[in-house]
Amino acid sequence: xxxxxxxxxxxxxxxKTAEGKTWNARLKGLFKLDGITSTNPLAVGDDVDMExxxxxxxxxxxxxxxxxxxxxxxxxPSHRMQHHIVAANIDQxxxxxxxKEPRTSQGFIDRWLVTCEAYHVPAVLLFNKCDLYRKxxxxxxxxxxxxxxxxxxxxxxxxxxxxxxxxQIKDLLQGRISLLSGHSGVGKSSFLNVLFPxxxxxxxxxxxxxxxGTHTTTFAEMFDLPSAATTIPALPDHSAAASDIGRIPVxxxxxxxxxxxxxxxxxxxxxxxxxPGRIIDTPGMREFGxxxxxxxxxxxxxxxxxxxxxxxxxxxCLHLEEPGCVVKTAVQEGRISPDRYISYCxxxxxxxxxxx
Ligand SMILES: Nc1nc2c(ncn2[C@@H]2O[C@H](COP(=O)(O)OP(=O)(O)OP(=O)(O)O)[C@@H](O)[C@H]2O)c(=O)[nH]1
Ligand SMILES: [Mg+2]
Ligand SMILES: [Zn+2]
Numbered sequence: 001x002x003x004x005x006x007x008x009x010x011x012x013x014x015x016k017t018a019e020g021k022t023w024n025a026r027l028k029g030l031f032k033l034d035g036i037t038s039t040n041p042l043a044v045g046d047d048v049d050m051e052x053x054x055x056x057x058x059x060x061x062x063x064x065x066x067x068x069x070x071x072x073x074x075x076x077p078s079h080r081m082q083h084h085i086v087a088a089n090i091d092q093x094x095x096x097x098x099x100k101e102p103r104t105s106q107g108f109i110d111r112w113l114v115t116c117e118a119y120h121v122p123a124v125l126l127f128n129k130c131d132l133y134r135k136x137x138x139x140x141x142x143x144x145x146x147x148x149x150x151x152x153x154x155x156x157x158x159x160x161x162x163x164x165x166x167x168q169i170k171d172l173l174q175g176r177i178s179l180l181s182g183h184s185g186v187g188k189s190s191f192l193n194v195l196f197p198x199x200x201x202x203x204x205x206x207x208x209x210x211x212x213g214t215h216t217t218t219f220a221e222m223f224d225l226p227s228a229a230t231t232i233p234a235l236p237d238h239s240a241a242a243s244d245i246g247r248i249p250v251x252x253x254x255x256x257x258x259x260x261x262x263x264x265x266x267x268x269x270x271x272x273x274x275x276p277g278r279i280i281d282t283p284g285m286r287e288f289g290x291x292x293x294x295x296x297x298x299x300x301x302x303x304x305x306x307x308x309x310x311x312x313x314x315x316x317c318l319h320l321e322e323p324g325c326v327v328k329t330a331v332q333e334g335r336i337s338p339d340r341y342i343s344y345c346x347x348x349x350x351x352x353x354x355x356x
Contacts (some may be wrong), residue, residue, distance in 0.1 A: 005046045007221040026062040043085035044220045057105040075289025092122045096182035099137040110343040111288045117301035177278045184284025225277040
């Protein structure tokens with residue numbers, strides 16, 4: 001029988017068959033030897049063949065791993081020389097970004113975008129906690145929106161607390177396998193809980209919030225979105241203590257009324273039926289280390305630089321100090337954002353010299 005890996009907890013994998021039956025499966029020792037450079041030979045999203053070990057207990061042995069359509073790979077946080085496959089066979093990756101509590105840096109976003117480009121996975125940036133934005137964050141958001149949209153990325157402004165943006169994101173999720181990533185504490189699990197209250201995922205308690213946060217989600221896990229027949233219940237009322245998502249009580253500074261902008265949403269949008277889709281919740285990442293990307297190929301993963309490929313005087317131009325560089329000219333003339341170029345230089349500098 002064949003199935004898809006929904007969760008990995010060390011040596012056991014939760015595998016779901018097309019009929020929706022869930023098995024606990026493990027790899028044959030043979031496969032473990034293959035994963036020399038990868039900390040995990042199998043990732044969430046992998047399709048596998050398996051043989052039943054015990055039909056009553058629903059345990060099985062994985063006998064083969066199907067070829068991956070794509071995957072997202074990162075540097076293992078604990079072993080610099082090893083890779084960690086975040087997820088395989090995904091249709092899109094959604095990066096949850098926050099401008100405060102915690103603050104996501106542009107460097108982090110750009111490293112993530114480069115990886116998505118390298119693995120041909122469409123990326124969307126979800127700016128959560130927009131209910132917390134004040135003047136400074138509004139300005140930052142406007143600047144990043146202009147910068148990323150100019151490059152061709154989609155940005156969605158959202159708030160798990162007010163519901164802003166959730167209808168658009170629901171549309172994005174339909175019928176696709178989506179990977180949800182971002183720093184710890186940006187609200188990934190809270191977001192899934194509010195869209196799909198029956199999931200009941202653990203989220204971070206507001207009372208021990210330190211800004212950095214401990215990881216609440218510890219394993220990547222895939223969830224089936226409610227089927228087309230199911231409708232999504234309306235968001236909890238603002239006045240009700242939304243204990244199920246552990247949200248911050250609405251105080252004057254969190255209240256839409258304080259800024260004079262009504263950020264409430266049309267609740268009827270949340271009652272539309274959904275097409276089946278799947279979403280992968282992941283543990284928060286502190287850093288995102290690139291793997292498998294060489295210095296000469298890096299600019300190919302910046303779409304605004306890729307558009308100028310082959311036009312520099314030297315065909316091995318790294319767009320640093322070389323004469324006749326069209327990328328640098330584009331930066332000087334304002335056609336490429338200086339901040340994106342700075343990110344490019346920083347990432348280039350972080351790629352090991354011998355990695356080409
Ligand atoms: N103000 C505000 N707080 C939010 C919002 N979304 C989530 N939070 C809060 O942010 C905190 C962290 O949320 P989680 O959902 O646990 O974050 P996570 O991204 O799943 O974190 P890890 O599992 O550690 O990676 C919780 O206290 C949430 O209530 C939002 O839109 N606005
Ligand atoms: Mg979480
Ligand atoms: Zn150049």
